[in-house]
Structure formats: C-alpha cells, structure tokens
Amino acid sequence: MDAGASEDKANKASEELVGTRVGRMEGKLTLLLWAVGVNVAATMAVFGILVPISRQLGEISAQLARLIH
DSSP, X not given: OOOSSOXXXXXXXXXXXXXXXXXXXXXXXXXXXXXXXXXXXXXXXXXXXXXXXXXXXXXXXXXHXXXXX
C-alpha cells in the first residue's frame, strides 16, 4: 500500500521521529536523576540534623528518669 511518499522519505521521517523521542526521554531521565539526587541529599541532611537531636533527647530522658527514681 502506497501513501504517496517514497520509502526513503518515510524511513528518514521515522528516524527523525525516533531521534526526537529518544532525545526527550533522555532529557526526562536526566531531570529524574537530578530529582532523585536532590531528594537523597535532602534526606541525608535531615537525618544529619535529627540524629544529634535524638541523642540529646535520649540523654535528657535518662536524666529525667534518674531524677524521678
């Protein structure tokens, strides 16, 4: 079945379409990798803040327990 375009033109058009889609997917993948990296960094920063606080709260709790008993 012939749609009026030569096979060479159709192949070239399909290659350009695939190339464009691959380029878009690469861009989205790059954005996704950056988002995951930022999320990991933020999570580590939060843990870095919370761990010392939890240690201090543990010490305060121990001191209160000694005072009560």
